[in-house]
Amino acid sequence: MTTGAINQREKEEDDIEDEENYDPTCPTICFPAAEKIRWRREWRSALVVKGLGRKVSYLPLVKRLNFLWGRNGELQISDMKNDCFLVRVRNQKDYEFALEGGSWLLGDTYLIVHRWFKGFNPWKTKVLSTMVWVQLPELPTEFINKEAVMRIAAAIGKPIRVDRATKLGARGKFGRVCES
Known part of the structure; x- marks a missing residue:
């Protein structure tokens, strides 16, 4: 699929999304589809990380993931609500390794790792599987x-x-x- 086709599909999805979320009693700020597509582009190399059944502390997680995953490039780790973390992986090999390289542990806590997706909400994320x-x-x-x-x-x-x-x-x- 070409970049133009992807951008057109995302624009159409955004138009539908805007219509579904319309509330006449609430002020609305509309962003052009091209801007939303551009802003999301940088998150395509992001992973969502969450401890399985346990809260994970930010600094030990940063230290561990930089050791495990940051072999060929820089990681940017952000803490989110609901004990979720977003990890932007700059190197494609590191990204694939982080996503498919194994089951990851921090101490005795398994880490759930999955791709970031458009509309990600840490309060609505559900664990469907882990390695x-x-x-x-x-x-x-x-x-x-x-x-x-x-x-x-x-x-x-x-x-x-x-x-x-x-x-x-x-x-x-x-x-x-x-x-x-």
Whole structure:
């Protein structure tokens, strides 16, 4: 899809949105669709981060995410209402790694990570899924390899990747896979 087609689609969505939100008793400020599109462009490389079931503190999160995700570029982290954070990732490789690279922990709290989307509201965000590490204990030795563990994991969820020890067959106690 071309940039022109994307901009036209976003303009049409904004027109519909403006009509749906119209309230004659409330003052209205209208922004041209081109401005809204331009303003949203910088957020396309943003991720929404929230602790699963626990509040996460800003400074430890900043330190941890810069260590984990800021390998090739700068991160800009903003705290939001409802214990949400917006993380703007400037480098595409870092963005993909942050989004798909694993299940992320801060201490003993899983971090939920998903793409920012137009109209994001921290009060209305719902957790639909998160990535977690799953151990598959007592597998026969010959099944502790990437191919077998990924196939077994597909029966219980959406396997993302196996850990390094499983890939190398370095440990024989269990196979471990990241699932979504």
